[in-house]
Amino acid sequence: MSSSRLEEYGPAGAIDIFDTTLRDGSQQEGLSLTVDDKLRVAEQLDHLGVKFIEGGWPGANPKDDEFFSRAPNELNLQTSTLVAFGSTRHPGKKAEDDEVLRHLLDAGTESVCIVAKSSAIQVRKALRTTLEEGVAMAYDSVSFLVSKGLKVFFDAEHFFDGYLANAKFSMAVLKAAEEAGASTLVLCDTNGGMLPFQIGQIVGEVKAHSGIQVGIHCHNDTGCAVANSIAAVQSGATHVQGCVNGYGERTGNADLTAVIPDLSLKLNLPTIEPGRLERITPVSHHIAELVNMPPDSQQPYVGAAAFAHKAGLHTSAIARMRNAYEHIDPELVGNGTRFIVSEMAGRSTLALQAERLGISLDSGAISRAIQQLKDLEHQGYHFEVADGSLELLLRRAAGWQQSFYHVESYRVMSDHTDGGNTEATVKVVIAGERIIATAEGNGPVNALDSALRKAIGERYPELHCIHLVDYRVRVLNSANGTASSTRVLIDSTDGERVWTTMGVSENIIEASWQALDDSVVCGLLAASEKPAAAGKPCPD
């Protein structure tokens, strides 16, 4: 199949991207947005350049009302159009008397999106009304909103299930919306159960019988939301709904951060504003931050691991041939290539890493480093997640030894009588001088950290700017109960960069100490390489 054959599979025109993160996306468990959050997410979406932003359901909750009332003053959208969401009128009510439609008018947007049940069984059982009334609800509601000068997107809920069971009714609902003046018929796989071949075929059949734009709205319940959206486009849909990062109820909505690059880069279709695709990674991460969901490092295109390479086999090949294991140039989507060091890594990864750190390793040193890395990883160390400890290992392989301080011993006492008291004592030697320091803490690791800082802090005031930002513990071989081996990871920062160090031991105190010790050495090492900073206030 030559690439020119791609043309058989898709339309030539632009695809309208309709983001529903602020409406359908916010149905996700654990995702709760303030109005300020919503405004900031909308700014990001406009910055990315999606055509439509569905902002919420006016009347459904006070937050969404506030969003639509503040948006005109506080949002200065350059490329996106704001859309308010609602439903068709209630059964038996007149459109002009229906409060759902009234709220839509009050939202003050130029475009609205209304949802209508387009499955016969849903109309009968969930709405408990007749099929005739189901069709009339669609017609009346669209017609009323169009008469008020609004552009109307028509979300046909449960469309695919409905079509498979009773295509005649589902098509009648679409026909009614089209005749009433809707601009787009959006076919929704509401419970997310479809596969791409079904979506492709049904969208094609609808397209053949409709005179207006057809859109698609997919959920990821079969793991195919992205592929389903693409299949719809290849069958003629030119409007795609989804959410940034695949947020949404249950398994989420179609992930626009995958759909947009797939359409743009794989099918060469115009989607967001030209020249902005490279914004998609930062926008994805920024929105994850705003909605306070941890970003998924495995996410296609935008994930931190999307272009990360581990296996030694791959890394040496990549050095020779960029596209060997990268399906696109990561910079097209604002992401970058990253190499990960682990026991599986070959010489080339380690050599690259050392070079990046300015450490010169000869062939013998690289062999020693690889051997040590493999031995340590076999014990449970995991260097790909601990850049700080890796740097120290590489430096040591090159013959370096830290000369900041020498640890003679440390001990911790945790006494749980009446509330408890935990203290640690650290004994170090610095330039021949022996220093003993004791400190208390709210746990053994905290006490050790305090005691070490107390012992060496006077001699190394730059330590004042270095602090721990994260502490993680994983029990390895946990089936051995309390005698299991433990891996501790510590993230530290000097206000400019963050580094991770690691310790492994059957004794969690020993493992924590190794990670603490490495953390401090890495920090002092970095500080010693920029002496100009000494005496200055800490950054940040």
Next chain:
Amino acid sequence: MSSSRLEEYGPAGAIDIFDTTLRDGSQQEGLSLTVDDKLRVAEQLDHLGVKFIEGGWPGANPKDDEFFSRAPNELNLQTSTLVAFGSTRHPGKKAEDDEVLRHLLDAGTESVCIVAKSSAIQVRKALRTTLEEGVAMAYDSVSFLVSKGLKVFFDAEHFFDGYLANAKFSMAVLKAAEEAGASTLVLCDTNGGMLPFQIGQIVGEVKAHSGIQVGIHCHNDTGCAVANSIAAVQSGATHVQGCVNGYGERTGNADLTAVIPDLSLKLNLPTIEPGRLERITPVSHHIAELVNMPPDSQQPYVGAAAFAHKAGLHTSAIARMRNAYEHIDPELVGNGTRFIVSEMAGRSTLALQAERLGISLDSGAISRAIQQLKDLEHQGYHFEVADGSLELLLRRAAGWQQSFYHVESYRVMSDHTDGGNTEATVKVVIAGERIIATAEGNGPVNALDSALRKAIGERYPELHCIHLVDYRVRVLNSANGTASSTRVLIDSTDGERVWTTMGVSENIIEASWQALDDSVVCGLLAASEKPAAAGKPCPD
């Protein structure tokens, strides 16, 4: 489109599921498995009933060698066949002299999978050899392995890119493997850049020119790995490779926990052992636990949120029409419908739980238990995963107090001078008698466990049958560094059942103590309810 039309789209026969979690899946950043972990993952995969388990790459690292040497003795696989992975011989080498192939023989499996570059540009640029040699490497390697009596899966790396650029070469490689006696031609979308329509078309073209089984191996770089695998099956592939939970390098491999239910439930194709699909959710969660990756609640079919309903949807609405927002019956995959927990739902759940344990709670006691549960969960306790601690909380809400022993105090000392020494002292009162016991351990928790057993073990000999089987630590609010709060979970067994207890504190020693203390009390409680067992040898 009627459902009978589905038949056009797929083969009628069974699809072989080939799991590569232990090989390709372990390329995922942050995923590092010990040999014990790997053995336990393999047990889970066998329990699920996949046909093939790719265990690793013998010779590539000591872990995988150890895995294959221990597997025959320690794994008792009932349904799955273990497969060793390797590559074709090196350019210019004889197959019988190549150490990669030698390692494959040494692994001692009946089946092997070897990877060969099937893209002309990769052979020229990455292998730096001729196309003739590329084909010969495939032929010689397969032929050598087949001559040793092995069943050979042939992974055609970079197949789709290669085919689009130079189909003649890619097909020549497949032909060579087929003629040399490979059992299956597995087409790999190595850099994951394909879309379903491409996979479907190319697999169809290969299928038309091959006389043996065709397989598919997809990566998720376009967000389409599941859909791509399905497209391949619909074009005639009958062997599907992937990983549990979509583990794998970059964006991951095809997620088998979605592919298997899609094939089984949507296309009605036999996949895993009959009757075992309902094991897929527990197996997915169990493996996530083993590899210590937080499970993705949005995961199709198996995610905690896959059938969770928010959005003001009433229980009665779903009860009226189960399939309104559920594309399948969640019980088919061992998952369940979940409503976002309200206080009322909490009450009934708790009442049910108490009833199950034979604890009678009046309305006031239930209210007290709910309040306490909420307060503790706010602090970081998580009763859903700690049945033992929940039982104690419910018993206490009913007015019960444990009378086995009273803890006066405990302390731990961990001294790291010359190798280190950790000891714990526990002071308890039993029936008026004060007992002090000190014990050493290889870490603070192990020492505490030993000291507690020493202090009360004489009085409660049944403790001899109770031991810890798992110990897990999670740092909560980890951004507070070493002063973060810590949650400890301990699994214990008396040889008959397993229970989980929990502790939360800023001090990991305090948190571990709580979990230990609860563990022992639960064990003594259970033993006291079956006095006939006293004096008998431990079960198991």
